[in-house]
Amino acid sequence: xTKTTKIxxxxxxxxxxxxxxxxxxxxxxxxNNVYQPENLVARILECVGYLPPFLFVGGMFAVLFxxxxxxxxxxxxxxxxxxxxxxxxxxVFGYMMAGEIxxxxxxxxxxxxxxxxxxxxLSLLFFRGRRDEELKRYxxxxxxxxxxCVISSLLTINVxxxxxxxxxxxxxxxxxxxxxxxxxxxxxxxxxxxxxxxxFPSGHTSAATNLMTLFxxxxxxxxxxxxxxxxxxxxxxxxxxxxxxxxxxxxxxxSDVTGGFAVGFVTYVVARYVYFDKSRAVVTAIMEVNAMTDxxxxxxxxxxxxxxxxxxxxxxESDRAEIAQTEILAPETEIPAPEREEQEAEGKVGSAAETQxxxxxxxxxxx
Numbered sequence: 001x002t003k004t005t006k007i008x009x010x011x012x013x014x015x016x017x018x019x020x021x022x023x024x025x026x027x028x029x030x031x032n033n034v035y036q037p038e039n040l041v042a043r044i045l046e047c048v049g050y051l052p053p054f055l056f057v058g059g060m061f062a063v064l065f066x067x068x069x070x071x072x073x074x075x076x077x078x079x080x081x082x083x084x085x086x087x088x089x090x091x092v093f094g095y096m097m098a099g100e101i102x103x104x105x106x107x108x109x110x111x112x113x114x115x116x117x118x119x120x121x122l123s124l125l126f127f128r129g130r131r132d133e134e135l136k137r138y139x140x141x142x143x144x145x146x147x148x149c150v151i152s153s154l155l156t157i158n159v160x161x162x163x164x165x166x167x168x169x170x171x172x173x174x175x176x177x178x179x180x181x182x183x184x185x186x187x188x189x190x191x192x193x194x195x196x197x198x199x200f201p202s203g204h205t206s207a208a209t210n211l212m213t214l215f216x217x218x219x220x221x222x223x224x225x226x227x228x229x230x231x232x233x234x235x236x237x238x239x240x241x242x243x244x245x246x247x248x249x250x251x252x253x254x255s256d257v258t259g260g261f262a263v264g265f266v267t268y269v270v271a272r273y274v275y276f277d278k279s280r281a282v283v284t285a286i287m288e289v290n291a292m293t294d295x296x297x298x299x300x301x302x303x304x305x306x307x308x309x310x311x312x313x314x315x316x317e318s319d320r321a322e323i324a325q326t327e328i329l330a331p332e333t334e335i336p337a338p339e340r341e342e343q344e345a346e347g348k349v350g351s352a353a354e355t356q357x358x359x360x361x362x363x364x365x366x367x
Contacts, residue, residue, distance in 0.1 A: 001273065001277075009269055012265060016258055016261065019254060019255070019258040020186065020255055020258050020259070020262075022254065023186060023253060023254040023256075023258060024185050024186060024187060024255060026254070027183075027185065027186070027254055027255055028169075028180060028183055028253075030247065030253070030254050031169040031247065031250060034247050034248055035169065035248070035249075036248045036249070037170060037173075037249060037250055039245075039249065041245065042245035042246075042248045042249045043249070045204075045241065045242055045245040046100050046204065046245065046246075046249060046251070047097050047100050047101060048097065049203075049204035049207055049208065049242055049245075050093060050096050050097065050203070050204065050207050051093065051097075052149070052207050052208065052210045053149030053150075053153045053154065053207050054089055054090065054092070054093035055119075055123075056145040056146050056149050056210065056213065057089050057146045057149060057150070058089040058090055058093075058119065058120070058123050059123055059126075059127075059138075059142050060139070060142035060143055060145070060146045061082045061083075061085040061086040061089065062082070062086050062120075062123040062126070062127050063135055063138045063139045063142055064082045065079050065082040065083055065086065065124065065127075066124075066127050066128065066130070066135055067132075067135055067136070067139055068082070083120070083124070086120050086124070087116045087120045088116075089116075090112075090115045090116035090118075090120055090123075091112040091113060091116045092112065093112070093119075094108075094111045094112035094113070094114060094115025094116065095108050095109065095111065095112035097111065097115070098110075098111035098112065131296075132292075133289055133292040133293055133296065136285070136288075136289045136292070137220045137221055137289055140219075140220050140282060140286060140289070141213075141216065141217060141219070141220050141221075144216060144272070144275045144276070144282075145210070145213040145216075147271055147275065148210060148264075148267050148268050148271045149207075149210045149213075151271070152206050152210065152263050152264045152267035152268075153206045153207045153210055156206075156263050157201060157202075157203045157206045157260065157263055160200070160201060161198040161199075161200070161201070161203070162192055162193065162194070162198065163189065163191070163192055164189045164190065164199075164200045164201075165189065165191050165192060165193035165197045165198075166184055166186065166189075166190060166197060166198075166199040166200040167182040167183065167184070167196075167197045167199060168196075168197070168198070168199040168250065168251055168252065169199075169250035169251075169252075169253060170249065170250030170251060171196055171197065171199075173250060185255075186253070186255035186256065186259065199251075199252055199253065199256050200253075200255065200256045200259055201256055201257075201258075201260040201262070201263055202243070202251075202252045202256045202257045202259065202260030202261075203260060204242055204245075204246055204251075204252075204260070205239070205242055205243045205246060205252070205256075205257040205260030205261050205264070206260040206261070206263050206264040207242075207264075208239045208242035208243070208264075209239055209260065209263075209264025209268070210264055210268075211235045211238060211239070212235060212264065212265065212268045213268060213272075214231050214235060215232070215235070215268075216272050216276065217231070219272075219276045219286070220289075239261065243257035243260075243261065
């Protein structure tokens with residue numbers, strides 16, 4: 001971790017503390033001023049807000065589908081399992097997305113099925129045909145991203161939500177609580193609640209913050225400064241827009257979205273440090289894939305110098321196996337009897353002529 005990175009992380013923690021302090025005093029005032037329950041853009045963002053973590057997890061299973069080795073005896077079974085996990089991931093996403101606007105079970109299930117029909121083929125097509133070295137890089141990154149998403153958005157956020165029991169602004173409005181008697185500050189947990197009152201912290205904001213894992217692409221891929229800057233800008237804008245949309249709908253208070261960001265951010269920082277800096281297995285895997293890249297670059301440079309055509313190592317090995325199999329299975333061609341007799345006669349004549357020549361060339365004492 002560089003000095004600049006430490007300064008940035010420290011600054012963000014200070015901002016989080018300030019926003020929590022502001023929210024503790026002005027949560028209700030801010031909500032009163034920005035509340036627009038019919039805002040169309042905010043409603044759309046509410047539906048797709050959980051997409052980032054599911055894309056990372058679904059993408060991880062899609063990569064593992066293509067990483068199964070051809071010589072693996074259980075290849076078919078493993079590929080079916082990974083494809084099934086990819087599909088199931090998007091079914092869950094679709095079900096949760098539909099839950100934001102629908103209440104009937106079969107309708108939510110139908111949306112889940114539709115989501116997997118659309119997203120599963122797209123995930124598989126994205127990785128299809130990529131080199132093994134590139135797939136290995138994606139595998140390393142997506143496992144990291146999935147760990148961050150599961151810990152922050154799927155576990156921590158939901159556990160805290162149920163234990164905190166904080167009423168949402170729009171729940172109080174719907175109940176006619178115009179005096180906001182059910183309102184409690186973020187630092188005041190109300191105990192376990194199963195239905196409703198899940199305002200703190202914001203799951204949508206945490207899910208948006210999971211996009212910060214894209215910053216770790218530089219750990220496994222070569223990314224120029226221009227692209228890195230673009231990633232930072234897009235991710236930052238998405239987190240801000242998502243957080244603000246939650247305030248607009250009355251789904252969360254300022255302290256809620258700040259808490260959701262804090263959970264996602266801290267999980268990302270700790271996981272990146274442990275995964276890429278402290279895990280020997282990951283460090284070794286990155287070194288191996290870099291060696292594979294260097295070897296391929298050297299082969300490509302040599303081919304460019306000699307004018308040879310470079311084939312993928314797996315294709316070359318496949319060609320060799322196919323040729324060997326053809327040689328084994330190819331039937332021996334029978335020579336017709338007259339031609340065989342002629343060849344045998346020519347062979348005998350040839351042998352006699354060679355013997356005579358050798359005799360003439362040999363020293364007399366040896367004859």
